Amino acid sequence: MKKDTLLVHRGRKPDENFGIVNPPVYHASTVTFPTLAAYEAKPKRPFDGVQYGRTGTPTTFALEDAVNALYGGHDTVAVSSGLAAISISMMAFLQAGDHALVADNVYGPTRQRTCDTLLKRSGVDVTYFDPLKPITEHLKPETKVVYIESPGSLTFEIIDVAAVAAEAKAAGALVLMDNTWATPFLFRPLDHGVDIVIEAATKYIGGHSDVMLGVITVSTEEQFQRVKYTANAMGNCPGPDDCYLGLRGLRTLSVRLERHQKNAIKVATWLQGRPEVSRVLYPALKDDPGHALWKRDFSGASGLFGVILNEVSKDAMALMLDGLELFAMGASWGGYESLIIPIELAKIRTTTEWSAAGPGLRLHIGLEDPDDLMEDLEKGFARLTAA
Ligand SMILES: Cc1ncc(COP(=O)(O)O)c(C=O)c1O
Known part of the structure; x- marks a missing residue:
């Protein structure tokens, strides 16, 4: 399906919801089970299904399904803000002793709060690179993540994403990209070699200045498990009304x-x-x-x-x-x-x-x-x- 059609049709199941066009907003913490066997049953895939409010409800899954289809990803995790999406993705793929290579033009809090504070405090070495130059000389054996934003949301340089991704991949690093400016509608990073896409859905997906929301789209099951586990371990879950508003914004x-x-x-x-x-x-x-x-x-x-x-x-x-x-x-x-x-x-x-x-x-x-x-x-x- 073309992207305009995906925007309209993904993330809703009227046939499972009395024919109602939009998905219901599930307000939930506790989820109950009818039998001990059902309570103790493990889902085939960790985090699948409705288990507890923090791991998501059908409202969360509806938003994630629609965003994932637009990005052409393996799966998508919704979180409570764009910055949460950035910090959770970084924390999911980096640990003490690793090196992260970050474009010099990224969103300010990505640099100050996530990289220079959270990551450095966790023992991750962070260096910044000129977004208009090849990254070859900055790659180290410890480089696990190359993080980019294109165009940068203050200086608007366009990065050659495919070239950076190819270099990162050859060095064994994952490429994470903040795609908030373009949204999946104007640029699909996974098609250009990026591994994980981050978007502050607070911006164009919400579209009405009334929601805080982030989405992380990954390209493999292993990446999904890491991101979802990290979001869950940090207790991060977007509210159901915000997921609903994100999905509603997506339609237009x-x-x-x-x-x-x-x-x-x-x-x-x-x-x-x-x-x-x-x-x-x-x-x-x-x-x-x-x-x-x-x-x-x-x-x-x-x-x-x-x-x-x-x-x-x-x-x-x-x-x-x-x-x-x-x-x-x-x-x-x-x-x-x-x-x-x-x-x-x-x-x-x-x-x-x-x-x-x-x-x-x-x-x-x-x-x-x-x-x-x-x-x-x-x-x-x-x-x-x-x-
Ligand atoms: C490019 C970019 N990424 C991420 C964010 C963070 O999003 P949020 O405000 O939802 O945390 C912003 C917010 O201004 C942004 O401009």
Whole structure:
């Protein structure tokens, strides 16, 4: 089945549910068994079936089934947030004495909280690599995980995923990728040599800024058992309402992404022509350094991109941002609404130098009319230059 059809049909079984279109929301901790034999019976496969709330209910399994079908994975584990998906995957495949090689452009908390705190505290050596260069010189016999994000959610470089995956594989390392920007709708990492895909379903899968959710899709049974065991051992389980909302968001992922892309390209192209803007970081634009790779690998772009302004004072920037009417300031993205935040790119890297004319902004272009969004920004630029 094509991906639009999978989006509509996977993760629901009306024939087992009175013909009702969507799966029920099971609120459950305790699951009871009618006999001692049933209580003591071990499932053929660990974690299969409905055992206890923490290991999942039919609502969880419905979301996992749909996401897994979209990614073309072996199986999928839903967890309580994107960052939980990142930390659980890393902890599942790394232990003391191992080395993890991580792209220098990853999401900030992946670096600060998962890698530099949890992993280092567990005795894992972590080094960062330039996402635009081959990883050969950084691979060690102890390298068990190569972790990437493409495009990086702040600087938007596109990684040659297949090339990195081939090098990692030859060195015996697993490749983990955060695919939150693209979702399975625009890029399927497992088809390009990635072993484990992570997505913050909080963003585009949820799509309405009202859910915290993460998904981990693996390519083998052994990987599934490790990830599921680690999530369970850490007591991580997503709430049933959040799984339901994730699944509900998934149904419209395709049409929303199409509009996010259309609007974002219009706003990004307009921004390129503004005198206040030094550079737009968005691989969907023809002159972006990542455009050729993006075109080769991705079937579209989402609505998140960066902008580097010419040098301006912090006060001027505050005047611009504080007065915006349609763009709200807030972390996260992937909802139906537009967002803008300042980003300090130079501070978030250790391996690659980042030099830019002025401060950075990250924009999420929502589903509003892009003409209204440009008008909002234009008035913001007027406040910026008047300051
Ligand atoms: C690229 C990326 N990955 C992961 C996450 C973490 O997701 P969550 O906020 O659901 O923990 C975020 C959140 O902003 C993100 O931008």
